[in-house]
Amino acid sequence: MRRFSTLSSISLLSLLSFICTTICTTVPCGNPAHADTGYRKAMAKAVRAAAESVLPAVVSVEIVGTAQGPSGEVEQDAPTSGVVIDADGYVLASSIVVRRPAASILIVIPDGSRHAAKVVSRDYHRDLVLLKIETTKQLSAIRFPTKLDLQIGKTAVAVGRFGNDASPIISRGVLSGVERLDGVALQTDARVSAAFYGGPLIDLYGNVMGILIPAVAGGADSDPTGWYDSGIAFAIPSDVIQTKLERLKSGTDIKRGLIGIASKTKDPYDDGTEISAVRKRSPAEASGIKAGDEVVEIDGKTVRRHQEIKQALGRFDAGETIRIKLRRDGKEIDITTELAETIPPLQPQRLGALVSELDSEEQAEDDGTKVIVNSVLSGTPAESKIKVGDQLRKFGDAKISSVTVLRSLLMSAEPETAVDLSITRDGVDKTLSITPTMVSGPILKQSTPIWGDAGSGDWTTEELKLPDSGNAAAFVAPKTPDTQQDLGLLVLLINPSGGSPTDMLENWREAAKSAGVVICAVAPEDSRRWQPKEINAIGNFAAAVMKKAAINPNAVAIAAPGAIHETDAEAADSMALAVAVSQGATFFGVSVSPKTRSPAVRVKENDPSASLQILLPLSSEQEIPAWSRAMTKAGYPIVLGGNTDSITLLNWVRLLQAI
Secondary structure (H helix, E strand, O other), rough: OOOHHOOOOOOHHHHHHHHHHHHHHHHHOOOHHHHHHHHHHHHHHHHHHHHHHHHOOOOOOOEEOOOOOOHHHHHOOOOEEEEEEOOOEEEEEEEHHOOOOOEEEEEEEEOOOOOEEEEEEEEEEOOEEEEEEEOOOOOOOOOOOOOOHHHHHOOOEEEEEOOOOOOOOOOEEEEEEEHHHHHHHHHHHOOOHHHHHOOEEEEOOOOOEEEEOOOOOOOOOOOOOOOOOOOOOEEHHHHHHHHHHHHHHHHEEEEEEEEEEEEOOOOOOOOOOOOEEEEEEEEEEEEOOOOOOOEEEEEOOOOOOOOHHHHHHHOOOOOEEEEEEEEEEEEEEEEEEEEEEOOOOOOEEEEOOEEEEEEEEEEEEOOOOOOEEEEEOOOHHHHOOOOOOOEEEEOOOOOOHHHHHHHHHHHHHOOOOOEEEEEOOEEEEEEEOOOEEOOOOOOOOOOHHOOOOOOOOOOEEEEEEEOOOOOEEEEEEEOOOOOOOEEEEEEOOOOOOOOHHHHHHHHHHHHHHHHHEEEEEEEEOOOEOOOOOOOHHHHHHHHHHHHHEEEEEEEEEEEEEHOOOOOOOOOOHHHHHHHHOOOOOOEEEEEEOOOOOOOOOOOOOOHHHHHHOEEEEOOOEEEEEEEHHHHOOOOOEEEEEOOOHHHHHHHHHHHOOOO
């Protein structure tokens, strides 16, 4: 990670040489013509002119007397940036300046003078904050364009200020995406640090495309500056900002608008927009949306998959009214609903059964996928109500058309409330009244025989290589794959300098075979640390192993050595938590030390269609760490593993598939 203390202050007079160096060394384009000195000078001149056109409105924001958080890097080493939006003293900055209480906030205007600022309002949805200073000095305000040209691939220049003298800093890249972060932000590959946040992202003509914010791809946590300079940065579009300024000036905070629907599929990019569940006490429930409805349009925009629904809804704030067109029983209906600021948090529940989906070619009738009970877990509500072989047909009024739909319904159900469960048993339709139990709390334990002979046969260790990854990895799995097996998968991250994956797996082989859980051990690419770029690689390792063994896709977890009781937390614990939250479509469980340092990823709300559990080696809720409370609020159940050993951990992995 590049420390702020290593950044050099850059005066306007030295911008040209700095830009030339940046273009020549960090932004190669592959075009031989661009190696020409004339081109580099022309580009440097254009970038300098563009930056100079906005710098009079760019200010530095100093945070004084901040309560220290996990790292304190921003407060200790450097200020951040902001832009003056009008001559009355309003300054728009990023949320980084208010993420922890401070004694005061100072605005350093271009002439070097400092002015105390007060917080007027916050846009929590877009990570922006509006500040106000009182000064008799003339201020230059940023000019937002009336029309935005957001062509992917066009040159993008990030502008900010740094150091005690608020010297200009810049970073050049391209505009690499729009409607990112679920429709909220622009994306650029310009390399930015926290000093840039709140500064403008401009094109080569000096047009302000957006304002840079502290956001991390894939997902929100207390410290989004922890892994900056990753080559991915985000900015809120100028046209959106302009529509919010009057509301912010009035002192009104802005929050993201929530509707309360769950997808039928855990992959938001799958075709189809069917709703699997509707959250209780949500705008969706109040407006009459039902499980099974298909979304056709949102505010006039056609949607074909759930990712498009997320992007369409992502533009709206709490309190705004939207129009939604639905398809129900072959007929289209229009509804209007007001988005909410909050919805009661998800509280994942389960019945206590292992189920499977019956392939369509095996069905006697064409009524959709059948969800069949394979095993009933002891000590659960299902034990006295459900039997092996039952077909689960309806949960309340909602049809159970897949395991994913049933998971969503259990995630969204009213806690500790009896529900009618419609089943077919021995050809006879029945309705049972059953009260699901919470997933959170003491770990659910089952005897080994419930897994049958899943771990039978010879198990061997094999090294695993991926073409685009420098990580060393290996996995232990059955020597002869059996497609009838239903195994679990645990991705085990190794601490830096923690040894080789094959050596690590030698200590886990017998436990893996006993529990029927394939284990893939992955070491960091750099023996000194884990890096954010490895998040996707770890998900790819999991996908590669799932192609080599018969693994239940709902029994996939990631863990660090700290998951074992009385094992110290290290870098792998933070990385495991970051991967689990960022790769929610892959992992259904994560287990780490309770002393894990919270990583720099955004803790988005748990996904009802792919609920993530967190296992901690604790015996009491009083021991739960502070960082996990934010996870609980976002709907992630905390499971208490007690004196967790390897067998306890691996049996928990298998039970992730339970509904």
